[in-house]
Amino acid sequence: MKKNHFSSMAVAAAAAALAVLAGCASKPDSYYTLASPVAAADAAPSTLGSAAPLYIELAPVGVPERFARPQMVVRQPNGSVQVEVLEQHRWASSFENELRDALAGGIAGRLGALDVTKGGRQSSQPVWRIAVQLRQFDAVEGGRVDANFSWTLRRSDEARTVVCQLSLGEAVGGGMDAVAQGAQRVTSAAAAAMARSVSAARANPSATACAT
Numbered sequence: 001m002k003k004n005h006f007s008s009m010a011v012a013a014a015a016a017a018l019a020v021l022a023g024c025a026s027k028p029d030s031y032y033t034l035a036s037p038v039a040a041a042d043a044a045p046s047t048l049g050s051a052a053p054l055y056i057e058l059a060p061v062g063v064p065e066r067f068a069r070p071q072m073v074v075r076q077p078n079g080s081v082q083v084e085v086l087e088q089h090r091w092a093s094s095f096e097n098e099l100r101d102a103l104a105g106g107i108a109g110r111l112g113a114l115d116v117t118k119g120g121r122q123s124s125q126p127v128w129r130i131a132v133q134l135r136q137f138d139a140v141e142g143g144r145v146d147a148n149f150s151w152t153l154r155r156s157d158e159a160r161t162v163v164c165q166l167s168l169g170e171a172v173g174g175g176m177d178a179v180a181q182g183a184q185r186v187t188s189a190a191a192a193a194m195a196r197s198v199s200a201a202r203a204n205p206s207a208t209a210c211a212t
Helices: 002-024 095-111 176-203
Strands: 030-032 055-058 071-075 083-091 128-139 144-155 162-171
Touching: 030 176, 055 095, 071 128, 071 176, 083 176, 095 128, 095 176, 128 176, 144 176, 162 176
Parallel strands: 030 083, 055 128
Antiparallel strands: 071 083, 128 144, 144 162
C-alpha cells in the first residue's frame, strides 16, 4: 500500500512539473508600436538651419483612463459593451506614450520641424504648442479601428488658440497584428491632419478654427 501511495505522489508531482513547464513554454507576449515612417512623398525638408526654423512641442496626450496601460484594449464585436484587456498583446510603452511619440514624429516629419518637447531650443525662439485629447478609440478584431481626436494649436508668442477635431476609421482583418496595423494607420492619418492644421494656422494668422 505504501508503495502505491508513493507512486501516486510521484505521478502527481510529475504532472505538476509538466504543468509548470507547459506554462513556461506558452506563447510569449507580442509587442507593437504606433509609430510609422513618414512616406518620402509626405516628408518635408528640415527647416533647421533656415531663416525660419520650425519647432513643435507636443503635450502629454490625454486618453481615457481605460487606455492608460501598455496592454491592448479591444472591444467585443457586434456592438457589445464589453472590452477585453489583452495581457499578451502590448504596446511597446504605455499607450499614451506610444501615441504621443508617434504623433510627434509624424507631425515633425511632415513639417520639417524639430520636436522640442524635451528641450532643444532657445527660449527666444517661438514654438507651436500642440495639446491632443483622444476622445474615442474603439478597436474590434476583424472589424474596425475608430478614433476621435481633438487638439489645440498655439504659437508661444501669440495669444490666439486654434481648436481642431477629427474622426478617423480603418477596416481591419482578423488577428491582433491587423488591429495594431489599423491603429498605426489611424495614428498616421491623425498626425498628417495635425501637420496640415499647423501649416494652415501659419498661413492664416487670424484663423481660430481648424483646417485639416
